Amino acid sequence: MPTTDTLSTTFAALSDPTRRAILARLKIGAASVTELAEPFEMTLPAISKHIRVLERAGLVERGRQAQLRPCRIAAQPLQEVSEWIEHYRQFWEDRLDRLDEFLRDLQSRSKNHGRKKRSKDRNIRR
Amino acid sequence: MPTTDTLSTTFAALSDPTRRAILARLKIGAASVTELAEPFEMTLPAISKHIRVLERAGLVERGRQAQLRPCRIAAQPLQEVSEWIEHYRQFWEDRLDRLDEFLRDLQSRSKNHGRKKRSKDRNIRR
DNA sequence: GCATTGATTAACCATCCGGTTAATTAACCT
């Protein structure tokens, strides 16, 4: 029922491979529904639904020309996702950080035999 | 049943606000299940399930000490998400791009009166 | 007006999801 927040609907929309494929297709240009449906072994209504999900999430916009409803990408909501995810960058780069620390540690140890220097500036994010 | 791909399960895991809140909480340090449950008006089993979803998605790992199962963040899968999303950056920055193009256009036009330079590498279409 | 093409809506189905309560496991403490 609710779960109205943008981030949730965006993530939900992206959690389906068909939908992501549709977005990928739209990266290279606008397309009609039947065009979008073509690469999939799926009926048109199914694709139509997927598109509506993307539309509700603000990830595609659609026009209308003749009996076509051309879709184009509108990735604005991805910005919020990107910002959200950036707050976690340090956590997936932690291993590198630790390797980094290990190397710096090794280096300083070789310079002043074996004294371990405490590196203050850990939380490096690059 | 299927939909086994990492990206899908990661996005799905992130599509719930409770789960994102749990991750946010874990950013500031490991915590037990009851600790994690505390801020929510929700039963323990519910939280337990959420945690399992996060765990299956590889977003948290858990230890075991006494009867506690301390959770800690493991944001590695977010890297893939981040990479995926970066491929769309140009699309949400498009407005800026077009302003940019407009300005460059204006500039080159003033230099060799009114000849419009075709920028090959744009990829904008709408 | 009527057939054709493009797309949506309706009705239906199976499965998944987020939540509950109640029962169960697991480790600790006397």
Next chain:
DNA sequence: AGGTTAATTAACCGGATGGTTAATCAATGC
């Protein structure tokens, strides 16, 4: 051994999701 605390499992429920087929709407082209 028995009791307490931490957490999971089991069984269940209602509502969302992803898909189908069949029917309908909307615009075009004779």
